[in-house]
Amino acid sequence: MNASAAGGPTAAAPARKAGRNLPQAVGVGFGLGGVLVLSLFIRREAFVVVVVAAVVYGSVEMARAFRSRHLQVPVLPVAAGAVAMVPGAYVGGAATLAVAYALTVFAVLAWRFVSPPAASGAPVPTPSVRDVAGGVFVATYVPLLASFTMLMLREPEGAWRVLLFVVLVVASDIGGFAAGVFFGRHPMAPSVSPKKSWEGLAGSFAAGAVLGAVCLPLMLGGSWWGGALLGLAAVAIATLGDLSESMLKRDLGIKDMGDVLPGHGGVMDRLDSLLPAAPVVHLLLIVLVGS
Incomplete structure (x- = not known):
């Protein structure tokens, strides 16, 4: 859950406006960051x-959330597609990713064809086109966008x-x-999200621009102004991603996608900002520092 525009319309105390167990969230965040850095560089x-x-x-979290509205997302082909798309993008690049995604979409359609509503365990039978659309949405939103990190x-x-x-997204x-x-x-x-404010968005843009201007030259030898633009773009897309998932959760009548990460919610509550920003940052880095 991206707090990029956090904050409410009233001047409540910071501890109350945070809306979550901050020490717990910080501890989990550091743990996740440690796993990420170690796996990247070791x-x-x-x-x-x-x-x-x-x-x-x-x-799986998204499929469960959709099930609350009697939408039966074919989980197995989506999960299999994730296993194919993510490593495929790392090993074979964009062409392999495109093929894996196309096969995943076909697998969702085929799986729904052989598993009609009456056999799916749905409390209320749903049209196949809704289930297929839900499966394609999950396959696109989660594994496809995540695969851009592999590129x-x-x-x-x-x-x-x-x-x-x-x-940049964490900033x-x-x-x-x-x-x-x-x-x-x-x-x-x-x-969509009552706690988000324009002041919070301004803080996100400021942090993203500053960190981008500092980190792009240090990490990849790019220009400071290119880093600032990269940071602004990452914040804009990350914020839209966060708001989009907030809208989705509101429509589904849930607060979080899950509860596996104390202080954060579910895995999707951490990925909601990262996923849509991944293709944008990937493309801009190619423009700014080459490939």
Whole structure:
């Protein structure tokens, strides 16, 4: 759950406006960050395994959430597609990713064909087209977008590209959370996420621009202004991703996608900002520092 625009319309105490167990969330966040850095720089293949595990679990979380609205997402072909797309993108690049995605879409359709609503255990039978659309949405939103981190990873200095990508999204999260908690007064999208404020969004943009301007030259030898633009773009897309999942959760009538990560919610509550930002950062890095 990206807090990039956190903060409510009233001047409540920071501890109350945080809306979560902050020490617990920070501890889990550091743990996740440690796993990411170790897997990136000790053995890249370990990072691929970590991403596959997160993507499969996140896909299952989304399928469970959709089930609450009697939408039966074909979980097995989506999970199999994740196992194919993520390593395929790392080993074979964009062409392999495209083939794996196309086969996943076909597998979702075929699985739904051989598993009609009456046999799926759905409380209320649903049209096949809805289930197929839900499966294609999950396959696109989770494993396909996550696979762009693998395209970054296979580039020269790929581990640094992925780390920079994560740093920018996390900077958006932390900067927006801090600014929203202490200065948030004006709701940004009250119908979707009442705690998000324009002040929090400004904090996200400031943190992203500063970290981008500092980190791109240090990590990849790019220009400071290119890093600032990269940070601004990452924050914009990450915020839209967070708001999109908030809208989805509101429609589904749930607060979090899961509860496996104390202080954060589910895996998808951590991926919601990272996923849509991945292809944008990948493309901009190719423009700014080459491939």
